[in-house]
Amino acid sequence: MGLIKEFKDFAVKGNVVDLAVAVIIGAAFGKVVSSLVNDIIMPPIGLLVGGVDFTDLVVVLKEAYIDPAGEEINAVTINYGTFIQFAVDFTIVAFAVFMIVKVINNLKKKEEAAPTPPPPTVNKTEVLLEQIRDLLKEK
Template structure:
């Protein structure tokens, strides 16, 4: 079997295609959550804490300066505001996935228990019934 045939069989398995669809939808969902956090959630929070734009929060470790050849060397900054936005995005995505998994688990309810099978009648009871039935005749 050729490598291309083997690859085609691998790629066309149902779970591989499902995974690919999940990755694409997950990427789109991530962009939606990023926009939600950056454009909808963080601005009001920034306004409540004194007009702070969280995405711009940073600590300058080394200021920008001109190098020996006259070219500007950019500043070295610790952009903790962007990290804070990423953490909030992660929490929102994790919560959404939690709700999705919870809903899916609710749909996959446990099957109804099988009816209880009565215990087998002991042999001595069966023999006594047989004797009783024979005496009735």
């Protein structure tokens, strides 16, 4: 019975719930960033480089051929275009995350730098009354 209670205490701790929420939001954010990269940013870049799709860039080390048994043997290639695509995706994702963190940090700084309200002003009558009170206490 102690093991079940211990597991329950662990599973409903704030840190575990926070982590679960972070993973879910992170997965959703990953989809948004992937769409940003693939659907918005990469098409103009592809257009700038002449409509080249980076993933199609390869170096053929050995051409495809048909062996004597009639079986097709695939070509051996180095797919450097896929690497370029992933490197560009990573750079864009890293930059997007950096910008989001920068905005959040700026919002935190503004919140922290918010001016503290001035201390309440005491009018002269209140000060005089306090002095009279203090004098009466001394007697």
